[in-house]
Amino acid sequence: MRVSSRGDVDPFIVMVILQLAEEAEAKGHHVIHLEIGQPGTPAPAAARAAVENSMNARSLGYTQSRGLPALRDRIARLYRDWYGVTIDPARVLVTPGSSGGFVLSFASLFDAGQRVGIANPGYPAYRQILKAQGLEPVLLETTPEDGYRLRPDQITEAGLDGVLVASPANPTGTMMDRAGLTGLIEAAQATGTTFISDEIYHGLHYTQPAVSALEISDDVVVINSFSKYFSMTGWRIGWMIVPEAIAERVDKLSQHMFICAPHVSQVAALAALDAGDELEANRATYATNREVMIDGLTRAGFTDIAPPDGGFYVYADISHLGGDSLDLAKALLEEEGVAVTPGHDFDPQRGGQTWRFSYASATADIVEGMARIARFTARRR
Template sequence: MSLSKRSQVDPFIVMDVMEAARAAEAEDRQIIHMEVGQPSTPAPLQARQAVVEALQRDPLGYTVALGLPALRQGIARLYMQWYGVDLDPNRVVVTSGSSAGFLLAFTALFDPSARVGIAAPGYPSYRQILKALSLQPVDIPTHAETRHQLRVQDVAVHPLDGLLVASPGNPTGTMLDKTALKALADHAEERSIGFISDEIYHGIEYEKKAVTALEVTDSAYVINSFSKYFSMTGWRVGWLVVPEDHVRSIERLAQNMFICPPHVSQIAALAALESGDEMTKNLAVYAENRRLMLVGLPQAGIAKIAPPDGAFYIYADISEFGVDSRTFAAEVLAEAGVALTPGLDFDPLRGGQTIRMSYAQSTNEIVEGLRRLKAFMQARFL
């Protein structure tokens, strides 16, 4: 029995780094984890309490495929609170994390062999999910001087059936402003290109608020999640906003592909929406960690970075050190006990010269990680 060609996707390198870090920890080494976008904070207290109460009260069986009506309404209210957007809750689809949102969006919008543009560097699973669905990811190079965000002139040279943008982006944390996002959405609409906006890091912004695609168009698919801002990665609950006339098609797909999102996670998510004060405290930690990184990395000799507007990542160019990113990350882990992600995860062509560092951990861990990086760089390169 042979495997399908669709199954032959690339590995998620950060998971390999996590395994190497785990092996080092098994040998009683203390590792500073800057490799993964995993908030160090737990799910909101109200969310955890709501789950305890529900487990004592309810059987927690299937819900409807589109998600609990109260949660869909709560997510719609969030758009008014954050952006002033009056969103019909009927357009909100609760999903099993953002990953299920991508599966639903890609399946609903594109037929096999469709060409979908994505930024390089960008989240690696975009590329692999597209391949697994017999779609063609089209890597569109971005550059530090444009803060690694797509522009219309970058996109226009490619024949596309779809376009996916991410703001704040992973691995860079940079954002599109309203003018740039509207220009991309307009370009897509004029050419009947399916437009998807990944907004999973919204809420984690520093000097300005992120713009949702719903502020500039009603034709986009918008994907978000409770994983990052709400610190609920393992709960696997997110959402998808789709045009009104697409809801029934999405519902049919969701019924057959997933039946419904996890009931217990939806209860937690509904309570998390009322946890703004706790989330504000978490954001203050990220902001301080970002400040420390922007000061400490240049002091360590890692200065070629595009300062992030949001999320909790810094993407750095290490080409001047004459070592590829996988080797660099392996050496930093082995010698300094700091786990980093090679850029090859995010940019198959140019990622050998870049690394991604997460500052989602506690501030004490960031301070220690920077101290170790500085010592490593001084001993190895400076």
């Protein structure tokens, strides 16, 4: 059978670790999951109640391709409440997760062969979706010295058609402040480079709130999701904010690619937007977990870590342990029952010397995980 080269994408290596962890659990072992970027909390109670109430009250068939008007209005209000920005709901498109937003963005903004810059290390799906759409992902190397943050000159000197920036970032947790994000947007606009802002981890901050690209310019595309702050990963519901001039273009693509985001998830998302007290309690738990993890990793000898300003990850150099990050992750799982993500997923060049740890689970699991990791590292000194 003839196949397309667009399917030649890399596997998501964390799934190897997840499978091994599940096999260990099936044998009765207690595994601490620090590998998956998934909240340990369920969808907000109000969201679950809204779905229950809607099951007998409506058919839950197709919605408008751009999403339920009430949901789009409420998302627009979120930007006023969080950022002081006025957004016309006509610019809001509800998507099947942030992944749907990436697919629509790349398809509507770029032609085959064009070059899109992404930070390295970075979320692996960016480069794989770009490759699958016949686009060229350009890895822009970030360094610990820069806090794993992109610099404006990296955009102006790379000859890009577009650039995608995440703040807070996955896997590092690094955030751009207003000056830093402004510099990147200005560099992009000066060179005719389309700017896409992945803001999926907004709401998960531990000092200052994250800055939205929409606070700086309307000539950007913003992608967000209910997966992380709203604890709704499996509901597959997200949104895009696009410039008015391209809203219809993106909508037409969405009609043919997805028809609409799942209706039931839109009902849940609308209710979740008013669950602030519960969501802030979750964030307080993550803040505690973050401190426990940073302290535990430091005590275990992990001293070279990215600044985890937001999200729920710590990205650490593990070169002092010797060996490859995937091999060491397998050893940690086998010896101590702790699952972590090897850096290969996030950095094809340097990922063999890093791990990503998620602190999105229960605090007790983080405490136990740190104790187990300390035992593991002590045996390798």
